Amino acid sequence: MAKLMAELKLILITYMQFYRRHVGLLLLFFIGFSLGAALLTAIQGLNLEAGKRYQQTTALIANPVTHFIRPVLGENRLPNSMWSRIRAAGFTQVQPVLEGVIETDKQQKLALRGVNLLQWLTQNTDSSAPASTANNSYSGFEQLLNTVYIDPKLMQRLNLKNSRINIKMGDATRTLTVSELQGLGMTMLVDISLADKLLRANGMISYFEVSGLNSKQAAKLNALLGEQARLEAAQEQAFDALSEAFFFNLQALALLGYVVGAFLSFNAIKLAYNARAHLQQQMWVLGCQRSALIKALAIELTLLSLFAAVLGAILGAALANALVMDVSATLRGLYQLDRSFVVNLDSSMVASGFTLNIFVLLGFLASQSARLSTVLARIKWPMLMLAIAATSYLALTANTKMGALLLCVCVLLLFFVVTPPIVKAVFKLPWPTQNPIIQWLKADSIVQLPALLSSVLAILMAMGAAVGMQIMVGSFSDTLDTHLEKRLSADLYVRPDQNIQALGTKLTELPEVEKVGVYWSANSELKTPKTMVAVDVMAFGATASYNQHLTLLNNKAPTSTVFEKNKNGIVGCLVNEPALLQYSLTVGDVITLRQHINTLTCQVRAAYFDYGEQGLNVVVTTTALLNSSLSYTEYGLSLWLKPNSDVDAIADYIQKKHQLDSQQVIANQQFKRFAKQLFGKTFYVTQALNIFIMLIALFGMWVSFLTLGRGQLQPMAVLQTLGVTQLQLLGAKILQAALIILTTLLLAIPLGLCLGWVLLTYVMPIAFGWTMAMTVNWLQLGGFTVLIFILALFVSALPLIKLTRSAVADNVAKL
Structure with a gap:
């Protein structure tokens, strides 16, 4: 045994000396495996951190968030007094969060989040939270409570100088100290008392975070809240369901990248294999046992695979963090991402890269077998027929994401089989x-x-x-x-802060205005056989003429019959295309949308294209929405002008007449560009x-x-x-x-x-x-x-x- 170990040690030392003389081969091996693994681990890291985003609170306290207390549907804020009542009942792990948008003196609109930063003085924080700074540097609470924390990448984009930011508060401007804090993404973090002043929230809260709540405590808290708020589990947030397809496609593409990288590694291994053939022969002649050579080769490839996987994971984390700002902006805008994250190196990222590397190396060793090459040559054409049959079958039956991915794989295999003979035929x-x-x-x-x-x-x-x-x-x-x-299709979009209906009435009286539409939205829920689905109920006007900007699946505009009541007195409504493809609704279904104690029942008459939206949307008339008693939010007005009207002149007139800024009166082309x-x-x-x-x-x-x-x-x-x-x-x-x-x-x-x-x-x-x-x-x-x-x-x-x-x-x- 000792002799075998000594022999194995000498063989490994010889291999190391070989790589010292052929550093280029070693670099090629690492580059091939590391680049492929970097792609895979970058996407895996983004997905992993997105799934772990509730492992710390909004204040960056390392205490996993398990639930949220949100306003009932139809309301936007919760009273601060609810926090005192919840804590009095024994739920001390509840913390308030206030969110909103502020504007700088440079007319930059930024997302703001206010939390209880006094937690930094009393609890252990995550490594990214400046707890030590709070304990050692602050002479009192004053500086802590009046500092704006911003991600370094966002600070660069905002080009902040002198660590100061000027925030508009009505006609006044307030200057605040800025401090860097990694992991905040596109959202600024402040103490909730400062956020209350900047957002003029008057003591109202956006939602509460609850940490470490078990099922028994959740039931007790739910009973305490009653009809005044909703208790939601962290794993039931909309982002996880909506972003699943996004990450699925990225993972499929990253796997493709790994395979391309594996081909590169194949070449590097082959180059090293050929270059070392003479060395292997010499060791065999000198008396090295075949079993020792095989064991040394297995140890060598395992170590190289592990190092390549670690390097790939480090590169992947760096790549993911380089992309995370833009990815977060996309996920926030399209998939309702509720917080930012930083991609950290994780053992699972190394493990996945290492496992794939080992499989590729085993594949290379198997490819050196003459018997396997003979078998592959014999089954080449049967494989082609099998790939054609599998592709045809999946093309007719694929109705799941995995089926669609397998169809892509079959298409690739089909071309893999036919490409070598075609190139050779040339x-x-x-x-x-x-x-x-x-x-x-x-x-x-x-x-x-x-x-x-x-x-x-x-x-x-x-x-x-x-x-x-x-x-x-x-x-x-x-x-x-x-x-x-x-x-x-509207010429102008107007979004005043208040008195929207009164402004709409005044704008209708302008001689250049042909029609004024609205945009009302109400949050509701639809109970399906599987789960409760969030639904956005929208209204653009009292008749079908205000919905001509929607395109039905038959490429026609909605008519008045779409919204008319049927013989049972149920109004008609439109649903978007994802409602049919993702949520299994069909034309003719009668659906009941619930918002707290209020409901709206309508019959699905048609569906419309809604590119960019994956949630379930329902369109009704403003009359139907008013009759339902659902609480809704008025977002703005749409203005269609008469032919040959000067859009810019009318926009300037509306801004000056009604004291609106340029971001509240947006022209058609500008809106499309956004x-x-x-x-x-x-x-x-x-x-x-x-x-x-x-x-x-x-x-x-x-x-x-x-x-x-x-x-x-x-x-x-x-x-x-x-x-x-x-x-x-x-x-x-x-x-x-x-x-x-x-x-x-x-x-x-x-x-x-x-x-x-x-x-x-x-x-x-x-x-x-x-x-x-x-x-x-x-x-x-x-x-x-x-x-x-x-x-x-x-x-x-x-x-x-x-x-x-x-x-x-x-x-x-x-x-």
Whole structure:
């Protein structure tokens, strides 16, 4: 046993010395596995931290939040006296939170959150909370209670100087001290007493956070609240359900990136395997046991996989934190994210990367088996038939997110099977030339293709995924443009702070105004067989003419019959498309919407397109909403002007006449621009991942041609001896690389079209609840293909240039 251990130790030391002499091989191995794992762990980290966002309170106290006490539906605030009553009943783990929006002297509107910061003086805080600062630096409560805490990234965006911020309070401006605090995202944090003054809340609270509440205590607290407030569990917040599809798609794309990175690692492993073949033979001749060599190899690969997984997790956390501000803004705007988070390195991120690395390495070891290669060659065509059958079956039956993802996988496998024979056929077909160098090139290409296969498939996958995502984003953008053109059809949007109905009456009297619509919204709930669903009830006017900006699924505008009462006296209503696809409602259903003790019953008459919204929305007339007694909020007015009216002049008149600022009177085009910017951020992370994946694939192509270097020495030495010049050799090898890359890219385009079709036809309706037509920008697609071709050819040519510059004697000497 001791002899075996000593032998194993010597073999491992020899391997270490090998990597010391071949640092480049070690770097290639780490780069391949680490970059792929970084993509995967970045998305995993974002998802993980989003799920753990309630592990600390809003005041950054490391005390998990289990419940929230929120106002009953139809109300926006809770009285501060409720806090005293709850604490008097023994629930001391309840803390108030006040939220709102403030405006700086630079007309920047920022989210503000007020909490009880005195907790920092009395409780243990998370590492990101400045508890020690509070205890050591503050001379009293005054500075603590009058400081604004802002995330460093937000401070950079706001360009705050001298650690001061000026906040408008009516006609006055208040200057406050600013302090950096990591992890706050786009929201500023202040003490609740200061927030009450800045927001002029008059002692009202947005909601209460409750920590460490068990089921028995929850029942007691719920009874105490009665009909005055709602007790909600933290895991039942809207964000978790709405963002599920968002993270699912990102994880699928990140897994794709890992596979591309794995192909790169395959090349690095193959390069190391070939370079060390002579060393392995020498150790065998010197008497090393086969079992010891295998054990040493297993230990080596395990350690390398672990280090690569750790490095990948660190890179992933850094990548996630670089994206987290923009991701948070998107999640807050579209998926109702209620707080920010920081992505920290987690053991599960390392474990997932390590597990995948081990599977890839086992796959490489299995691929070195001659028996397995023979089996794969025999089952190649049966696999093709199986992939076609599976793709056809899933295309007919896929109705879940996993089914849609499997359909994407089957499409990829289908192209994986057909790509190698097609690329090989390019060099087997007769060419219109008998040039001996070209003939050698054709024969050499068929020999070299197996070694280049992993890079060919990596480029195919990366390019196909990029094209598919480009088609989906382009189709969504085109559809959104058309949707917004109809949805935001009013000429002006007016959002006064108060007296909205009185202002609407005055604006109706203007000679240039043709019609004045409203935007009322009421929060309610709909009980379904599975759960209680939050519903936003909206009203834009008293008749169907105020709803012409909505487009029904039959591409027509609503008519008066949609809102009329049926024979049972039940009014009609519209629901958005996600109501049909995500919440299983159907046209003709009679639904009862509840808001505390009030209800609204209506019959679903039709559905309308509602891109960007995943929640359930119901549209009724203002008359129906008033008759229901539901409490609603008036958000603003929509103005349709008569033809040839001067929109800017009327906007200026309304601002001056009614003392409104420029952000309260918004023109049509400006509103559309805001909406497009919000939706554009939805695909920010997706596009970043696509670029990252493509870079990994291009790097893999460079490694592949680098790997072929030693195998090319003998034939190139022979050709040079026969009189072939270095320039001719370089031209032939670049032509070889160009044909391989071009064929792969031409195959990637139909792959991308198929993936785009699957994403739009299956993933989009199933995951998001939207349907849309597929549009392809051929000019943009062609330009992108040419760009990738040039980049791939460039990275492939670099090792070829070095190889063909070698003298004949040098090539012969290396054999």
